[in-house]
Amino acid sequence: MNLLTVRHLTTEFRSDAQWxxxxxxxxxxxxxxxxxxLVGESGCGKSTIAYSVMRLLARNARIxxxxxxxxxxxxxxxxxxxxQDLRGSRLSMxxxxxxxxxxxxxxxxxxxxxxxxxxxxxxxxxAKERALGLLRQVGIPAAEERLNAYPYQFSGGMSQRIALxxxxxxxxxxxxxxxxxxxxxxxxxxxxxxxxxxxxxxEQGTGVLLITHDLGxxxxxxxxxxxxxxxxxxxxxxxxxIFSNPLHPYTKALLNSLPSxxxxxxQLENIQGRVPSLADRxxxxxxxxxxxxxxxxxxxxxxxxxxxxxxxxxxxxxxx
Amino acid sequence: xxxxxxxxxxxxxxxGLSKYFPLESGLLASLRGAEAAAVKAVESVSLDVYAGQTxxxxxESGSGKSTLGRLLLRLLQPTAGEVLFxxxxxxxxxxxxxxxxxxxxxxxxxxxxASLNPRMxxxxxIREPLDIFREGNMAEREKRVYELLDRVGLASSHARAYxxxxxxxxxxxxxxxxxxxxxxxxxxxxxxxxxxxxxVQAQTLNLLxxxxxxxNLTYVFITHDLGxxxxxxxxxxxxxxxxxxxEAPTATLFRAPQHPYTxxxxxxxxxxxxxxxxxxxxxxxxxxxPLSPxxxxxxxxxxxxxxxxxSTVVPRLQAAxxxxxxxxLLYADAGN
Numbered sequence: 224m225n226l227l228t229v230r231h232l233t234t235e236f237r238s239d240a241q242w243x244x245x246x247x248x249x250x251x252x253x254x255x256x257x258x259x260x261l262v263g264e265s266g267c268g269k270s271t272i273a274y275s276v277m278r279l280l281a282r283n284a285r286i287x288x289x290x291x292x293x294x295x296x297x298x299x300x301x302x303x304x305x306x307q308d309l310r311g312s313r314l315s316m317x318x319x320x321x322x323x324x325x326x327x328x329x330x331x332x333x334x335x336x337x338x339x340x341x342x343x344x345x346x347x348x349x350a351k352e353r354a355l356g357l358l359r360q361v362g363i364p365a366a367e368e369r370l371n372a373y374p375y376q377f378s379g380g381m382s383q384r385i386a387l388x389x390x391x392x393x394x395x396x397x398x399x400x401x402x403x404x405x406x407x408x409x410x411x412x413x414x415x416x417x418x419x420x421x422x423x424x425x426e427q428g429t430g431v432l433l434i435t436h437d438l439g440x441x442x443x444x445x446x447x448x449x450x451x452x453x454x455x456x457x458x459x460x461x462x463x464x465i466f467s468n469p470l471h472p473y474t475k476a477l478l479n480s481l482p483s484x485x486x487x488x489x490q491l492e493n494i495q496g497r498v499p500s501l502a503d504r505x506x507x508x509x510x511x512x513x514x515x516x517x518x519x520x521x522x523x524x525x526x527x528x529x530x531x532x533x534x535x536x537x538x539x540x541x542x543x
Numbered sequence: 544x545x546x547x548x549x550x551x552x553x554x555x556x557x558x559g560l561s562k563y564f565p566l567e568s569g570l571l572a573s574l575r576g577a578e579a580a581a582v583k584a585v586e587s588v589s590l591d592v593y594a595g596q597t598x599x600x601x602x603e604s605g606s607g608k609s610t611l612g613r614l615l616l617r618l619l620q621p622t623a624g625e626v627l628f629x630x631x632x633x634x635x636x637x638x639x640x641x642x643x644x645x646x647x648x649x650x651x652x653x654x655x656x657a658s659l660n661p662r663m664x665x666x667x668x669i670r671e672p673l674d675i676f677r678e679g680n681m682a683e684r685e686k687r688v689y690e691l692l693d694r695v696g697l698a699s700s701h702a703r704a705y706x707x708x709x710x711x712x713x714x715x716x717x718x719x720x721x722x723x724x725x726x727x728x729x730x731x732x733x734x735x736x737x738x739x740x741x742x743v744q745a746q747t748l749n750l751l752x753x754x755x756x757x758x759n760l761t762y763v764f765i766t767h768d769l770g771x772x773x774x775x776x777x778x779x780x781x782x783x784x785x786x787x788x789x790e791a792p793t794a795t796l797f798r799a800p801q802h803p804y805t806x807x808x809x810x811x812x813x814x815x816x817x818x819x820x821x822x823x824x825x826x827x828x829x830x831x832x833p834l835s836p837x838x839x840x841x842x843x844x845x846x847x848x849x850x851x852x853x854s855t856v857v858p859r860l861q862a863a864x865x866x867x868x869x870x871x872l873l874y875a876d877a878g879n
Contacts, residue, residue, distance in 0.1 A: 482773070
């Protein structure tokens, strides 16, 4: 069952007098009870997709084309009141820096209770009881005392737990997690990712869109993955197919450039050249100037994402 | 210790090195006369680095690894201990000796956005060490700048660019070129690839490998990325709350980590292999505050194998096998 359906999403940013496409014709589904990894290097547009879905784009950005559906609600056409209702209840988000989500002037208890009372019909005592339960669920020690503490009194890992508690407080159907553990140490990262999988995906069937640049995280926690390059999804598939049988030349190159276990010292494979900036993305397939298999047609024609097996879709003329 | 490594003398040795940062300083605190509370950022660290090799120092934030890196270059004064470079204590050097040491030992920093002066052109940044050490005349310095640009894979036209005009990977190459300018023996690299995307990280690591081979460079690589460690280093020292808890040759350490913290750390690393998924319930709790580290072994409150003695006895870093040191009571008898 699709919780989130994204079709032909195109989002652009204004730069001086012109509009530049950050996300070009992106389509994907997020199903109930799965973690979909959205992976790519900086500037590929993965966070822009998140903000487009949440309708939280900055003023200099707009959705130019495409649709985003949360089950039967068309988010791209919803008015601000509807969106305000959905955000924090059916649709939640956590960020790389948990301080983005927390207000330093209020106690964390106040902030968890505020969200609960905004969306659920609870009196203060009930909301407080619920908040306490949430803090315990996300692993805050001495939760009762900590309700009265301010965000600055928490470590980065503890702050992200609070942000997670707020995000899951109203049992969201969809959680968008934008690099949620990038600022945290690896042992804390493991704890937070474990919480997301157990509390949300397994217990409540939430669909999670996990945005990350870390292929290790994708391999460890995601069910499916969409690989992005320069504003487009170049390949999607279930995690084991993508890692064991990557098809798109960019996916292959990305996996080969990882310094990893079991590979002796020596040259790492690297991708020639560099990621093009928003203003000078090449025509045709955006990857063609760096692609070892590029042909003449790659310069002219942008290949669509096509199904090549039950598990995988790829946007590359090699698989036509 | 690890004197068996290639049988030669180490290029760099730290001995009982400690750095405490006092929490309250100034007149008021000293008038109060109470014993000053301090963060023990680095505590009694001893290690050897051999010429032409790479020692990786790994640990989580707050483990003291960056402080240790700065002590090894005398960018900080230690609270106790010494660092020997080619047998000379760098903290006892006079001006002339220190100047000679500065030429031989360089640093590469994590954030090429913050570490390059935005008002200087790339050519000036790379030339600055040559100017300071009065290497040759102006024309020779210029020539050297272009050699260095070429060596790190930048175009000569980049000499006139400002850092803001370059990508993250290109900026890191500028940092590397500046570190190489004086042909040093030792380079301390503090998270040199952490802010780079993986494909750019691969290019940078390849460059650092080539430079090591060509110039017989010795690296101390401070990082939290174990993929980079395994790919790049000869030996690894694992730090937890200011202390080295385990040190071993890279292959040995990855085959069988012995200290329970090393085991927890390794298990928490997300490996890019979906066929080997790890149960991430294992790492318990958060690293304690360095302001009030636990008694005994600092790791005991989080340790799955903690024994009663661990809360009182401070384990010594001692040989658990040839070329391998572990600070844990589980292995306390193995090497004695």
